[in-house]
Amino acid sequence: MRELKRIIVSKTNIVCIAFLIFMNVFIFFWESTPKGDICTLPEYTDRYIEVLNTCKGMDNEEGINYLNNLKKLSEGTVLIPRWLYSKDMEYKEEASGFYYKKYGEQMIKDIESGKIDTSEQAVKKAYITIEVCNILIEKINHLTEYPEYIKTISENAENMKSVSIFSDPNSFSYRNIIKTVEDFSKIHITELSLANDLAVNALFTDSISDYSILAYIIFIVLLMIQERKKGLWPLVYAYPEGRARLAIKRVAILLLCSVIATVFLVGSRFLTAAIVYRGFGDMSRPIQSMSLFKGVSQPFTVGGFILNFFLFKIIGTWVISLILYFMMLAISNTSLAVAVTSLFLGTEYTLFALIPDSYAIAVLRFINIFALINYNRIYMRYLNININEYPINGQTLTTYMIPVAMILFATGCIIIHHKKKPFSTPNPLLKLYDKILKLRAGLSDRFRLFFAELHKTLWIQKGAFVIIVLLLWAIFASEAPPLNVSEYDGNLVYFENMFTGEVTEETLTKIDEETVIAYEEMAKGSMHGATKVQYLSMIKAEALAKKGTGLWIMDSTIYDALLNRNVEGYQRKTGLIAILFTTVMTAGIFAYEHQQKMKYLLCSTDRGRTVLVRNKTLIACVMTCAVWLIVYGFEIRNAVKIYGSLHSLSAPVQSFMSEFPYKMTVLSFLILIYLLRLLVLLSMTFMILLLSNLSNRANAAVITSLAVFSLPAAIVIMGGNIMEYFSVVKLLSPQENIPSLILSYTLCFIPGIIALIANTVIWKGIRYENNNSKRFI
Numbered sequence: 211m212r213e214l215k216r217i218i219v220s221k222t223n224i225v226c227i228a229f230l231i232f233m234n235v236f237i238f239f240w241e242s243t244p245k246g247d248i249c250t251l252p253e254y255t256d257r258y259i260e261v262l263n264t265c266k267g268m269d270n271e272e273g274i275n276y277l278n279n280l281k282k283l284s285e286g287t288v289l290i291p292r293w294l295y296s297k298d299m300e301y302k303e304e305a306s307g308f309y310y311k312k313y314g315e316q317m318i319k320d321i322e323s324g325k326i327d328t329s330e331q332a333v334k335k336a337y338i339t340i341e342v343c344n345i346l347i348e349k350i351n352h353l354t355e356y357p358e359y360i361k362t363i364s365e366n367a368e369n370m371k372s373v374s375i376f377s378d379p380n381s382f383s384y385r386n387i388i389k390t391v392e393d394f395s396k397i398h399i400t401e402l403s404l405a406n407d408l409a410v411n412a413l414f415t416d417s418i419s420d421y422s423i424l425a426y427i428i429f430i431v432l433l434m435i436q437e438r439k440k441g442l443w444p445l446v447y448a449y450p451e452g453r454a455r456l457a458i459k460r461v462a463i464l465l466l467c468s469v470i471a472t473v474f475l476v477g478s479r480f481l482t483a484a485i486v487y488r489g490f491g492d493m494s495r496p497i498q499s500m501s502l503f504k505g506v507s508q509p510f511t512v513g514g515f516i517l518n519f520f521l522f523k524i525i526g527t528w529v530i531s532l533i534l535y536f537m538m539l540a541i542s543n544t545s546l547a548v549a550v551t552s553l554f555l556g557t558e559y560t561l562f563a564l565i566p567d568s569y570a571i572a573v574l575r576f577i578n579i580f581a582l583i584n585y586n587r588i589y590m591r592y593l594n595i596n597i598n599e600y601p602i603n604g605q606t607l608t609t610y611m612i613p614v615a616m617i618l619f620a621t622g623c624i625i626i627h628h629k630k631k632p633f634s635t636p637n638p639l640l641k642l643y644d645k646i647l648k649l650r651a652g653l654s655d656r657f658r659l660f661f662a663e664l665h666k667t668l669w670i671q672k673g674a675f676v677i678i679v680l681l682l683w684a685i686f687a688s689e690a691p692p693l694n695v696s697e698y699d700g701n702l703v704y705f706e707n708m709f710t711g712e713v714t715e716e717t718l719t720k721i722d723e724e725t726v727i728a729y730e731e732m733a734k735g736s737m738h739g740a741t742k743v744q745y746l747s748m749i750k751a752e753a754l755a756k757k758g759t760g761l762w763i764m765d766s767t768i769y770d771a772l773l774n775r776n777v778e779g780y781q782r783k784t785g786l787i788a789i790l791f792t793t794v795m796t797a798g799i800f801a802y803e804h805q806q807k808m809k810y811l812l813c814s815t816d817r818g819r820t821v822l823v824r825n826k827t828l829i830a831c832v833m834t835c836a837v838w839l840i841v842y843g844f845e846i847r848n849a850v851k852i853y854g855s856l857h858s859l860s861a862p863v864q865s866f867m868s869e870f871p872y873k874m875t876v877l878s879f880l881i882l883i884y885l886l887r888l889l890v891l892l893s894m895t896f897m898i899l900l901l902s903n904l905s906n907r908a909n910a911a912v913i914t915s916l917a918v919f920s921l922p923a924a925i926v927i928m929g930g931n932i933m934e935y936f937s938v939v940k941l942l943s944p945q946e947n948i949p950s951l952i953l954s955y956t957l958c959f960i961p962g963i964i965a966l967i968a969n970t971v972i973w974k975g976i977r978y979e980n981n982n983s984k985r986f987i
Contacts, residue, residue, distance in 0.1 A: 213459050217433055218466065221909070226429055227474055230422045234479045237418050237687055240783055242486065248337045255487055257338045258345070259406060265346060266404055270354045273404070274347060281343035283326075284336035286313045290321050291328045298744060305740065346404075352501035353402050359504070360394055367391045386594050386601040393507035393592070393603070402499045408487035410512060411502060413480045414519075414590065420583045421682050423471045423523070427531045429675070430467045431538055434460055438544050457627030461620050464535060468527035476523055505592040507603075519585060522612075526582035529612055532619035533579060539626045545669070555579070573597065576607040659821055663799075663829045671798045671908065677836060680791050684840050690848035691771040692778045701741060705749045706765040710858060713756045713763060721750045756865070766866035768853040769876065772846065773867070773883065779927055785887075785942030786923045788841045790916075792891050795833040796898050797915040798908035799826050800973070805907045813973065823973045827899065827966070834895045838888045856880075886955060890941045893962025894919060900965040903972055 217223060244254045261280070265273040293309050296302045309318065320326045367387045379385075484490050493513035497503045503515070510518065534551060541547035562580035565572055573595050575581065581588050588608050594601035668674040708724070709717055725746045731739025753763055774780065803809040812818035850856065859877035863870055870879070898915045905911035923939035934940050941958050 213456065214463060214466075217430065217463055218470075220433070222433065223430070225909075226426065227470065230426055231474055231478050233683075234419050234422055234475055235482050237683075238412070238416075238479050238482055241687075241689075242412065242483075243778065244338075244341070248341075249334060251486060254338055254341070255408070257335065258342045258408065259488055261339065261342050261346060262404070262406060265350070270350050273350045274354075277343045277347050277350070281340055281347075282313065283317070284339040284343070286317050286321070287326060287328055287336040288333055288340070290318055291333075294318070294322065298747075349404060349407075349501065352504070353404060353499065356402060356498060356504065360397065363394055364391055380599065382596045382599045382601060385599070386596075389594060389601045389603075390592070396509045397496065397498055397507070401496050403492065403495045405492040405495060405499070406487065406489060407491045407500050407512075409480065409483040409490050410500065410516070412483035412487070413476070413516070414502060414586055416476075416479055417584070417586075418683075418687050419476045419479050420585075421686060422475045423527055424530065424583055425675075425679055425682070426471045426475065427464075427467065427527060427534060430464070431531060431534045432548075432675075434463075434535065435538055435544065438542075454624055454628040457624040460535070460627070461532065461623055464531040465528050468524050468531060471527055472520060472523040476520070503590055505590055507592050519589075522585060522589070525612055525616070526585075529615045529619065530579055530582055532616065532623060536619045536622050536626065539623060539630065542630070572604075573607060576604040577611050581608045582612070659817070660825045660828065663822075663825050664832075666802065667795075667799060667829055667833065671802060673795055673833060676791060676794050677840075680787075680837065680840050683787070684844040688841075688844045688848060689780075690852040691774055691780050691784075691845060693767065693771050693853075694774060694777050701745050702748065703765050703767055705745050706763055709749060709753070709763045710765065711762060712760060712861075713753045713758075717753055717763065718750070718757070721746060721753060725750070760862055762858060762861040762865040764858045764861055764865055765854075768849055768856060769866060769880075771849050771853055772880070781943030782923070782927050782939050784841060784845060785939045786920065786927060788837055788887075788891060788942060789894065789923050789939065790920050791837045791841075792834050792895060793898060793915045793919055794912060795837060796830040796895050797902050797912040799830050800899055800902035800969075801905040801908045801911035804905065819974045823970055827896075827969075830895050830899055831892060834891050835888065838884075838891055842884055842887060887942050889955070890938050890958055893959050893965075894938050896962040896966040896969065900969045900972075903969050 239251070243251050249257075261277075265276060268276060290309060290313060293302060293305055317326065321328055367390065491512065493516070494511050497506055497510045497512050497515040499512070506515070537551045537554065538544070538547045541550060558579045561571075561574045562578045562584070565575045572593075576588065576595070589605050591604075593604045595604055595607065668677075709720060711717065725743065728739050728742035728746055732743055733739075749763065756763065803812060812822060846856075858865075859875065859880075861876050863874055863876050863879040865876075867879075874882070898919065901914050901918065902908075902911040905914060919938065922933040922937035925933045926937050926939050938958060941954060
């Protein structure tokens with residue numbers, strides 16, 4: 211009971227699970243919010259359900275016709291007014307044939323007369339409707355095509371058996387054909403139906419909660435072996451109940467933690483999705499009714515599949531926890547055990563992510579710890595593995611691995627915990643580790659205090675764990691910064707790329723040559739030629755305006771994304787992530803000494819009052835730089851991946867940001883923007899260090915810092931604009947502050963500098979007097 215209370219009911223565990231729930235729900239809303247500022251999530255959901263309910267009473271063909279007509283009407287509501295009221299008369303005349311042909315004369319007349327509403331609200335609703343129609347058309351097409359897909363499997367099987375290379379009954383190919391047909395023949399395709407499946411899709415397209423569970427299990431395993439860090443292992447081992455009986459209790463606690471992790475982390479996201487998307491939909495229909503589950507070969511209902519998913523998650527998480535606990539028990543040295551476990555997880559993930567389906571070692575992807583984490587890739591895809599010329603389904607391999615691993619590692623944990631003594635002869639791993647430690651000691655002698663602080667921050671205060679969580683977010687959950695869709699024009703981008711560079715006479719000549727060719731195409735009745743004429747005239751107007759100024763014609767898409775003024779709240783949401791992780795990483799740096807009753811002893815020495823405070827501040831700066839590098843480094847990486855390379859870096863920034871008052875190149879401007887973000891985070895870090903120095907406990911310092919810095923930022927993101935004056939989150943979106951750039955950042959840096967000076971003075975003012983700890987400045 212005491213062990214259960216120590217782990218489950220501890221404040222640390224409650225804070226950890228609460229933090230992970232908050233992160234999961236926050237990222238859900240972040241990912242689910244419709245792109246492009248077109249509508250809110252409730253508006254999108256209401257329109258989706260409204261159109262869906264209309265389609266439910268129709269057969270597939272009627273539904274497709276209804277959706278296509280609704281989509282056409284919505285597109286007309288958006289596009290026809292742009293054409294009708296265009297000031298470019300030449301374009302208007304050339305495009306008239308296209309609009310009359312596609313939308314019909316009646317719709318154009320209705321829009322001109324006002325019978326069809328084209329107000330801002332109606333256009334907004336039309337945008338939502340187009341998106342909804344596209345999604346529902348895809349879903350109904352799946353319902354129509356899935357029976358043909360099943361039929362095709364059987365027909366292909368018969369055809370392939372007649373081909374000589376597949377006709378040998380003892381070959382893998384022949385057996386695979388037969389097995390595939392048998393597996394899919396159990397599905398009842400006549401029961402497929404359309405329903406609200408947004409919440410179910412949200413559950414099964416989520417990877418954040420999967421890796422949140424892994425992070426939580428690692429945290430619990432480290433919490434379990436705390437007696438080693440505190441030097442209590444010999445005492446625990448000497449107690450009769452501290453061996454096998456304690457091991458059995460911990461194995462059971464790991465099961466309980468697996469239930470907690472699955473219910474709270476996966477369940478909270480699923481429940482949130484159900485609330486946001488107005489329910490779970492029809493749970494009695496076949497799971498194959500959704501295109502996401504096309505590869506599922508078992509005859510599950512939606513409800514049965516979800517129940518199976520949660521049971522798998524609980525048992526799979528328990529097996530993962532047993533494997534990790536086994537590894538930590540098997541290696542006596544905690545630091546070495548963490549290093550070996552990290553290497554093991556890295557190797558497992560590499561095998562899981564990179565082995566192609568066709569390789570002979572594909573079996574290692576299914577007998578893998580990450581197969582227990584990523585349910586989607588294993589149980590929602592159909593794949594048979596060739597094992598000695600017999601087709602074995604990958605799902606079957608993982609399913610049979612679970613009970614075997616569960617028995618082996620549960621038994622192994624109990625035996626090792628019972629048999630392994632606190633003091634044993636060094637093994638080869640420990641000898642190698644000792645050599646590494648000696649090498650490190652030789653290198654760190656000169657900077658002993660710095661490395662001691664770094665070790666304390668990364669290992670004792672779990673800074674390394676925080677960085678790993680941030681990296682997991684950056685790799686799996688971070689997104690490219692969005693564009694303002696209303697300002698993006700793909701055709702214009704094409705011509706900008708064609709004439710990229712400083713505007714010269716040669717540029718104008720090239721534009722004129724392309725314009726002549728475009729007019730020739732338009733004279734032949736080409737709609738493409740008319741479009742080219744329109745955009746080339748826009749490019750020429752821009753070129754004439756920039757001629758002689760040194761400005762460039764350039765595609766600014768990637769810079770519009772990176773430097774957007776908080777489109778979809780992206781800049782502030784990313785800023786909140788940076789604030790949150792910076793706070794957690796640095797808040798305990800000074801408070802830890804006070805918590806351990808060491809602050810006054812350290813400050814009784816000259817180096818403790820001078821060198822130590824500098825090293826602590828330097829460590830905080832290093833941690834802040836690491837957070838900044840990960841958050842904004844992945845922002846640039848994601849942007850490059852979506853929008854293309856960072857080009858035209860030597861161009862003046864006014865080429866696409868005419869309102870910026872200072873002359874500099876695009877590269878210099880990018881450096882300035884990201885450097886300002888770093889300086890804001892550093893200024894905040896100095897204020898966090900001051901709070902840490904004034905706190906008696908590390909947890910109190912973290913909670914206070916989160917309340918002072920992260921909470922106001924979260925309120926700003928949720929719409930509480932009044933809190934902008936009390937948060938640094940707006941300053942992490944420098945593009946919003948260009949009109950008052952110098953003033954805004956000066957006002958931010960001054961408190962940081964004051965906090966840095968005050969923190970140093972307070973630390974140096976601590977003395978030891980008459981064996982009583984007294985503090986004065």
